[in-house]
Amino acid sequence: MIKTAHMPVTDAMTLLDSWLQRQLKAETSVWLCDTCASVAAGGGTRALFIAFSTAGRRAGRDDLRLGEVDRTAAQAARSGWDPVRWSIDQAVRTRLVLALPSSDAKAWLTTLDQLFAAAGLEELVALYQALPLFPHQDLLAPRIAEGVRSNMKPVFNAVALDNPIAGERLDRDAWNQTVLKALFVASPVARMVGAQRRANTTLAQMLIDYARERIAAKRPVPGDLWDAARPGCDTAQRVELDRLQHSAAAATA
Amino acid sequence: MKLIDPHVHMSARTTDDYEAMRDAGVVAVIEPAFWVGQPRTTLGSFQDYYASLIGWERFRAAQFGIRHYCTIGLNSKEANNEALAKEVLEILPLFASKDGVVAIGEIGYDDQTPAEDKVYRAQLELAKELNLPVMIHTPHRDKKRGTSRSMDVALEHGLKPGSVIVDHNNEETVKECLDRGFWAAFTIYPKTKMGNERMVEVVRKYGKERIIVDSSADWGVSDPLAVPKTAKLMIERGIPKDHVEATCYGNAILAYGPSGQFNESDWLTPSAIDQRTLFEGNSVLRGQQPRVDEPVAAKGLIS
Numbered sequence: 001m002i003k004t005a006h007m008p009v010t011d012a013m014t015l016l017d018s019w020l021q022r023q024l025k026a027e028t029s030v031w032l033c034d035t036c037a038s039v040a041a042g043g044g045t046r047a048l049f050i051a052f053s054t055a056g057r058r059a060g061r062d063d064l065r066l067g068e069v070d071r072t073a074a075q076a077a078r079s080g081w082d083p084v085r086w087s088i089d090q091a092v093r094t095r096l097v098l099a100l101p102s103s104d105a106k107a108w109l110t111t112l113d114q115l116f117a118a119a120g121l122e123e124l125v126a127l128y129q130a131l132p133l134f135p136h137q138d139l140l141a142p143r144i145a146e147g148v149r150s151n152m153k154p155v156f157n158a159v160a161l162d163n164p165i166a167g168e169r170l171d172r173d174a175w176n177q178t179v180l181k182a183l184f185v186a187s188p189v190a191r192m193v194g195a196q197r198r199a200n201t202t203l204a205q206m207l208i209d210y211a212r213e214r215i216a217a218k219r220p221v222p223g224d225l226w227d228a229a230r231p232g233c234d235t236a237q238r239v240e241l242d243r244l245q246h247s248a249a250a251a252t253a
Numbered sequence: 254m255k256l257i258d259p260h261v262h263m264s265a266r267t268t269d270d271y272e273a274m275r276d277a278g279v280v281a282v283i284e285p286a287f288w289v290g291q292p293r294t295t296l297g298s299f300q301d302y303y304a305s306l307i308g309w310e311r312f313r314a315a316q317f318g319i320r321h322y323c324t325i326g327l328n329s330k331e332a333n334n335e336a337l338a339k340e341v342l343e344i345l346p347l348f349a350s351k352d353g354v355v356a357i358g359e360i361g362y363d364d365q366t367p368a369e370d371k372v373y374r375a376q377l378e379l380a381k382e383l384n385l386p387v388m389i390h391t392p393h394r395d396k397k398r399g400t401s402r403s404m405d406v407a408l409e410h411g412l413k414p415g416s417v418i419v420d421h422n423n424e425e426t427v428k429e430c431l432d433r434g435f436w437a438a439f440t441i442y443p444k445t446k447m448g449n450e451r452m453v454e455v456v457r458k459y460g461k462e463r464i465i466v467d468s469s470a471d472w473g474v475s476d477p478l479a480v481p482k483t484a485k486l487m488i489e490r491g492i493p494k495d496h497v498e499a500t501c502y503g504n505a506i507l508a509y510g511p512s513g514q515f516n517e518s519d520w521l522t523p524s525a526i527d528q529r530t531l532f533e534g535n536s537v538l539r540g541q542q543p544r545v546d547e548p549v550a551a552k553g554l555i556s
Contacts, residue, residue: 053350057513061524087526117300118347120307125530152312154530 009098011077012133016095019064023088028059032092036099045111052096052115056089056122064091078132080164080193086129093123094130102135109139116143121152128158132165144169148178157187167194176203179228180210189228199232208237211244221248254498258480259283259505260359260388260420260438260467263321264302264310265290270470270477271317277481280520281320283509284310285359285388288328290472296340299327303348311353315531320520322509324358324388325349332372333364342375349383355509356380358388359420361403365392370406377410385512386416388438391426400426404433418465418508423447427455431463436508440469441479449483453490461499465508 021029035051051058064086066074074081083091097115102108112134116127128147131140144166147159160166160178170178175198182189189195207229214221226245233241256278263271263284274282284306293299306323314321325348327341349357357380362369380387387407392399400419407417414434422430422437430437439447439455447455452466468479476482484501488494509515523532 049347050350053347053352056352061526063525085529087524090526118304118344118351120351120353121309121311122352122526122530124308152309153533154312157530 008078008081008133009102009135012074012081013095013098015070015073015077016091016098019066019070020059020088020091020095023062023065024059024092031058032095036095039096039099040101042101045114048096048100048111049115049118052093052123055092055096059088059092061087061089064088078164080167081132082162082193083129085162089122090126090129093126094133097127097130098133105136105139108136112143121154124150124152124155125158128155129163131159132163132168137165137169140165141169145174148174148181153185153187156181156185161187161191162193164193167192167198172198172200172202176200176206179203180206183207183210183222183225183228186222189224195228196231201232201234201237204229204232204234204237204241208240208244211241211248215244215248215251218251220252221245254278254484254502255280256480256484256501257281257283257505258468258470258477259418259465259509260285260440260469261477262287262469262471263314263477264305265472266470266477268313268317271314271319274477274481275317275319277478279319279481281322281505281515282314283322283324283355283505283515285324285356285390286326286328287359287390287471288330292331292334294337296337296344299337299341300344303344307348307351307353312531318532322353322355322515324356325351325354326358326360326376326388327372328359329361329363329369329373329390329392332369333366335368338368338372342372345376345379346383349379349385353514354385355512355515356386356388356418357383358418359390360387361389362392362399363390365395365399365402373403374406374410377407377412380416381411386418386509387412389417389419391419391421393421396421396423397425401429404430404435407435416511420467421469424451424455427459427464431459434463436463436465436504438465438467440467441476441483442469442474443476443479444474449479449486452483453487453492456487456492456496456500457490461496461504463504463508464500465504466500 035047039048066084071082071084074083100108100111119127144159148156150156160182166178179189182192207225211221211225229241258279261282261284263282286306303325311321325345327338332338357376360373360376389403391403418436418438419430420438421440427437439452441447441449441452456464466480466483468477470477480501484497487497506517
């Protein structure tokens, strides 16, 4: 389904390093550089775990300041990657995980699972939004599924929004559920990467049914439902969608 | 008046409680790791419990505009399962060094067994290593001796009294606690330990220095509004307002602030990323309503 010929890990590391260098204090840059080097050299997971847990305290939580040039470079390094809403600690955490040796896929995944198992809320967000940059993308499907199942909205958003991995890796049923869930929890569907490409008639029907449910309950229909449903509609569905949108608009007028 | 409940087991409480606490002026809570009413039998149960304190519960609280912190530790009751306790002690550092963990706790004695003593001491060492304050759970039975012993052992391990919060004090234990330079916290339970009225008299007698009020509300008969109600009663009974502010807000910041994980700015001026991920731009203190479905006017029990 997707091409993995070009692994973005190295490019992403280079970009993160250059962005972080602009904002980190000199001593924090040195700390990050040294820690990454030790993690990359196979220095054990202890240094990684400690650095990962304390990244917020060391590096701060300011927004990562990115310009258009940076966003273009991010897209070039990894298609669909847009870190414009990332914070510094998230970038540092991502950089640390990318330093982890990955030639032994099983060992790499074990360490990643340990990071997830002991992760706090902010750390989960950092890990999930960094998934598209990780090596061994083909091993990440269960993790992606877990992320979109999360009851914590920031975690759900980290996988579902501004992140190409859901659109690339979820099968059709799981993708459809994710779109519907985004509408349920009022996450902006427009920020789901690949929505146009993944549109399908089953999803259109699910969203039409959901709109009917809301109208029947005299509750407002999420404003972004119509645009989310339309690309997947067949002709009959499009007529029905327009009719529903019209009656929803009339109800709120 | 802004309030903090620095000892409350929110995992055991409902969203109604969060809402009521928020409406009564509570802006931040500390949830100490404790037992869950029945003994856990596997390491995994502990692991998931600790993870929920730094993840899920933090999220739940944020939905109501309340900032949630926790302490990490192995409680004294479950220290008596020696084989399991050993495994738990091994994973504690992984969680204790996380963001938002403001102390090692609640630890100390229950039946004052040798197993409890061993686990307590190991965790005092961990607190020293991580430079974190300690929250002590004093025993329900043989309380006076158990409280003295908790302090003796903390000092023996080189902890400074100013970085140790001794909780569940009563009229019989408070004097020694304060005289020795420790923080004296009081749990306000509806039926046992301290009641609101007794608490008012303690503050009248001992003043505001190093005294902290909390609810310890959990899955038992307890009151998540104990701090706001006690604060209100103190005002009504003529306790100076600055004493109320210190014992129900400021002292918690002084006691747990040295962790570097408990800063007033977290809830007064949250960082942009916290506003997006934790509060989605909602915080009672910013004059906005944390609930998206049906806004409820925030109103303190005392203004």
